[in-house]
Amino acid sequence: MFNSLAGTVTGKFPQRLLLDTHGIEWDIIVPDTSLDKIPSVGESARVFVWMQHTDSAMVLFGFASEDDRRMFFDLNKVDGVGPKSAVKIMSSIERGQLASALDSGNISALEKIPGLGKKTAQKMLLALKGKLSLDDSSSSRRESRVPGEFADIVEALSSMGFERRLVEDAVSAISSKLLAENPSMPKKEMEEALFRSAIVELSK
Incomplete structure (x- = not known):
């Protein structure tokens, strides 16, 4: 991937x-x-x-950034919005403006986005209100609870479309459990087991 x-x-x-x-x-x-x-x-x-x-x-x-990609993934979760539609939406409005419109319930502002009808705008409001970050640096400033040695696994899972916050929570919990159960497990085996277990947990 x-x-x-x-x-x-x-x-x-x-x-x-x-x-x-x-x-x-x-x-x-x-x-x-x-x-x-x-x-x-x-x-x-x-x-x-x-x-x-x-x-x-x-x-x-x-x-251009992981935040932009996360917005793309979030938009794809909305019924009626596919990858190409998400690109058109993102091309018409900045993430901060979209988040403000969603948080304030401003349907009229959403309807002005080219190709976004009233029904899809309502679905977007229900699905994403309060879930888009207004600050580009918010994710980088947030302290991660995931050990640095497993950062690549977080990136890989995030790139698969899983929400980064949920990925970090899952990787942190599962890695702690695996290390406690078998502290001498080779790193490669640990990473493979962690990756598999995290996918199962995140797919529930």
């Missing part, structure tokens, strides 16, 4: 980014609000990604 790609920006277009990683050029769908935060053509950039794999195609979506 990809978490991010790092390379040279070779093209920036509306909702589209071209990124060269050592001779492989990736064609990535990126919300305009996130695209604006990515360095200019010719400069180095790191893009957080998520791949949609269907029977007919594979599509790569990219974001």
